[in-house]
Each structure stands twice: as C-alpha cells, then as structure tokens.
Amino acid sequence: MAIILEKGQRINLEKKNGSRLSEFCVGCNWGAIRRSGFFGFGGSSHDVDLDLSCVMTDKQGNLVDHIYSPLYRVDFLAKYGMPPGKTDSKEFALHHSGDDLKGDLNGNDELDNEIITVNLNKVSSEVDQIFFFLNNVGREDFSQIPYASIRMYEGTPSRVKEVFASYDVAAEPQYAGKTALLLGKLYRRNGEWKFSAIGDAFPDKNLCETIARIVNNYAK
Ligand SMILES: [Ca+2]
Ligand SMILES: [Ca+2]
Numbered sequence: 001m002a003i004i005l006e007k008g009q010r011i012n013l014e015k016k017n018g019s020r021l022s023e024f025c026v027g028c029n030w031g032a033i034r035r036s037g038f039f040g041f042g043g044s045s046h047d048v049d050l051d052l053s054c055v056m057t058d059k060q061g062n063l064v065d066h067i068y069s070p071l072y073r074v075d076f077l078a079k080y081g082m083p084p085g086k087t088d089s090k091e092f093a094l095h096h097s098g099d100d101l102k103g104d105l106n107g108n109d110e111l112d113n114e115i116i117t118v119n120l121n122k123v124s125s126e127v128d129q130i131f132f133f134l135n136n137v138g139r140e141d142f143s144q145i146p147y148a149s150i151r152m153y154e155g156t157p158s159r160v161k162e163v164f165a166s167y168d169v170a171a172e173p174q175y176a177g178k179t180a181l182l183l184g185k186l187y188r189r190n191g192e193w194k195f196s197a198i199g200d201a202f203p204d205k206n207l208c209e210t211i212a213r214i215v216n217n218y219a220k
Contacts, residue, residue: 027112
C-alpha cells in the first residue's frame with residue numbers, strides 16, 4: 001500500500017523490504033476542465049496547463065539549480081533574475097519529461113502528465129533541499145481543476161512499478177483563488193534523504209513569484 005500523504009507529513013524513504021528509495025519518479029496527473037453541453041451534446045473541454053517544476057537550494061538556502069519548462073520566455077524570466085528553463089539538473093540527477101500544455105482531455109487516464117525522474121545517488125553534494133511545486137499557467141484556480149495529484153513511484157515515466165506515496169491536491173474549496181502549490185521537498189538529514197509534504201497553496205501569478213517565495217520563506 002502506498003502512503004497517502006497529508007499536509008505537513010514527513011516520511012523516510014524506506015521501503016517495506018528495508019531498502020531505501022533512491023531512484024524514482026515524481027509525477028503529476030491532472031484533468032482538463034469538462035463543460036457539458038445541452039442534453040449531453042456538444043460538451044467541450046478547456047485545457048489546463050499545470051507546470052511541475054523544482055528548485056534546489058544549498059545548506060544556506062541559496063538557489064543552486066532548477067528545473068522548469070524551457071517554454072517560459074527568457075525575457076520574462078530575466079525580469080525576475082531567473083535563468084532560462086531546462087529539463088535536466090546540472091549533474092543529470094533529475095530530469096523533466098516535458099511540458100504538458102493541456103491535461104487529460106478525455107477523463108482521468110491514471111498516467112502522469114508531467115514527471116520528474118530523480119536519482120538521489122547522483123545529486124550534487126552542494127544540494128541540501130529539492131522543492132517540488134506546481135503552477136497553473138492559465139486563469140483558473142486549483143479548486144476548478146477536476147483532479148490533480150502528485151505521487152512518488154518506482155518505475156519509468158511510462159510504466160509505474162510501485163507507488164511509494166501519493167498526494168491529492170485539487171478540487172477542494174480551500175484551493176479557491178490559489179494558482180500555485182508547493183507540494184513538498186526532499187531534504188538531507190544526517191546523510192539520508194527524507195521527504196516532507198508541505199502542501200501550501202498560493203495566489204502567485206507565475207512561477208518566478210513561487211520560486212522567490214520558496215527561497216525567502218521555506219529554504220532558510
Ligand atoms: Ca505544463
Ligand atoms: Ca493524466
């Protein structure tokens with residue numbers, strides 16, 4: 001049984017057989033918004049573009065690396081002092097599957113739309129915390145998105161072998177007006193990696209605001 005994470009919960013990355021989780025996927029699955037038509041005809045779907053991203057900080061809480069969509073405009077990022085997007089961390093320990101712009105158009109396909117693969121054994125020694133967060137590029141807030149969940153699992157982006165932990169994040173009134181969500185962080189403690197499910201939602205206009213918030217309020 002996978003662990004169903006709750007806001008604020010901290011977990012070890014220890015598996016049932018006593019070994020430790022070191023290579024896994026962090027994936028986010030979400031749905032486009034369905035609008036039904038008259039008498040069941042002419043329903044339409046409204047694309048939902050969530051972006052799963054992560055930033056890495058060192059022991060002092062300084063930003064040292066990032067993964068976010070290369071589709072973000074370079075001039076927009078530069079206004080906030082942020083470098084261009086990329087899908088690999090510096091040491092290739094983390095990799096993003098690519099920017100999904102729509103969400104599931106025909107109901108929940110149970111597959112993650114954006115996935116970051118993680119190999120903790122390859123993470124640079126300067127990295128102390130890895131924060132995972134979601135931004136909605138569109139105008140709707142998380143309470144309007146039919147479903148969105150994040151999970152950690154072993155396997156590959158196209159084949160889920162075993163789910164280690166999962167966390168549901170959308171379609172709840174508490175997310176009204178919220179367009180960004182800090183899902184959680186991987187962090188080192190006494191030489192071991194652990195995971196903390198943060199689950200805080202914000203009304204941020206874009207990912208640069210969320211990154212600034214993480215660095216200023218969570219990383220130190
Ligand atoms: Ca996206
Ligand atoms: Ca999906």
